[in-house]
Amino acid sequence: MAAVRAYFNNIWIALTTVAVGMKITFKHLFVPAVTLQYPDVKLKLPERARNRLYVNIDDCIGCDQCSMVCPVDCIIIETIKSTPDQDLGTTSTGHKKRLHVPVFDIDIAKCCYCGLCVYPCPTECIVMTDVYEFSEFDRNRLIYSFSIMTPQDIELAKEKLKKAEEEAAAKKAAATAAAAKAVQPSGAQALKPASPEPGTPEQPGNS
Template sequence: MTEYFSDIYRAVSSAMTGMRITFRQMVSPTVTMQYPHVKKQMPDRVRNRLYMNFDDCIGCELCAKACPVDCIDIEVMKAPPTETLGETSTGQKKRIYVTKFDIDIAKCCYCGLCVYPCPTECLKMTDVYEFSEFDRSNLIYNFGTMSPVEIETAKLKVKQYDEEQAAKKAAAAAQAAAAKAAAAAGPAPAAPAPAA
């Protein structure tokens, strides 16, 4: 009979030993954050979603060349010298049309290598980390601001400028060839003096 009561005592004491941690945690304050309502404070130099200030982009393509996974897609066109495209916030003149600037965040490895070579500091990492999507095409961010009509207008301006420059070069080459031909022919022979 004593064995029966000792078994009961061991079972209850074993259960109490196991539940001691549970009971202690039930009365202690919680350490878990209520995530959607309370968000963790991110460090200052965190590398999350990329942000691009398109007004400061000069179209140098250094960020796309530095990207190890090719997630940045840029299309540029050199503007004619007569065209004024404005200035960046640092005072640097824009000389290139940036017709397309897309970043595929699904490919991005958040290394930050694209941020450092940017001379105008228009590309930066933000502390935004909530950007999950159901469709992968929503993870391609289009930062370009030129509409298709503006792109076609820019292409026409560039084409017109190139044609004008080609015509000027051809005219200068023709003028140089004419001057060279005239110099090669030499002066016209003088008429013989009349006999007296």
């Protein structure tokens, strides 16, 4: 008798549960879809979303900290020292710029979007934006160059530095020669190195 009751009970449960399920799916037929029509409608990204890197090169002082901290080495920076007679201006954060930045390349294909480069930047010039649609057909197009220096500018800066260094070396040689002549008995002063430009050690741009 129990088996018979279980048999009819099973059938009853089967029918009622099917009805319950179908009621739910029917309700969902009229629930507005959650789909976003992506290219037309975009999801608003969270405020601190990490996507494509952007460098405000006007504010870059060429300190190389972002490049050093990068775990995948996707940032390549080259710098040229400026000569004392050049004034490169100051950044928006008030730091004095002392280095030319002829190369500031980011290979965004390598970037792992960790955001570690953003934190050490003293002038907050490297930031992560909310742009995430930048696929390319050619991988090389994913290497972004942020430097605004033209080849002529770079050449000029290099030449100036070379000249300044030569002048400094000549000055230094002359100074050592004069010192050697003047203070022959006490030789201790001659070992002191003459720096080509006066630098303040707490400035990170002067490594």
